[in-house]
Amino acid sequence: DGGITQSPKYLFRKEGQNVTLSCEQNLNHDAMYWYRQDPGQGLRLIYYSQIVNDFQKGDIAEGYSVSREKKESFPLTVTSAQKNPTAFYLCASTPGLRSGEKLFFGSGTQLSVL
């Protein structure tokens, strides 16, 4: 089955700790995205990548980092510099937005601070 997989489902972070959220897709999509969602809010873009070894900052990139070493994988690291990391994190992929293709979403990771 093709799809996009996020892990873990739930993650807890201690003060001063970096944590990494995994996102893997086997849809052969070029573009991948990370969004953050706070309770009762819409999706805000953290980082996105159109091609391997290249990525761009979204609207709220501070305190986060990403890598795109493989087409299938786009991990997100929440660093200790992110002072309010508690949120629902969604990874998504698409063949290409400019050609009218939709975003496919993973099932999300709920990150909480201990």
Added chain:
Amino acid sequence: GQNIDQPTEMTATEGAIVQINCTYQTSGFNGLFWYQQHAGEAPTFLSYNVLDGLEEKGRFSSFLSRSKGYSYLLLKELQMKDSASYLCAVSANTDKLIFGTGTRLQVFP
């Protein structure tokens, strides 16, 4: 700047019809998406409009007016399972999808 506006919350009765509006101001326009999201779950795709007019898909329809920067999602024969958030998103000549804050719909018996 880029701005997408939707009502924050709406309520409706089972079996009724509800219209969720979305207005947008963006630099360029490729198309408009509607997604449904149940609490704690990923958004699921509902519709995509690129040309003016109404797109019908079962109980759900979506309308677009590019000249007015306006879209709506129409849900007919409401069911309890339609209680969810509905997200309007615009693809605007970039490689990013811009989301509104979402409309939380509650359906009552």
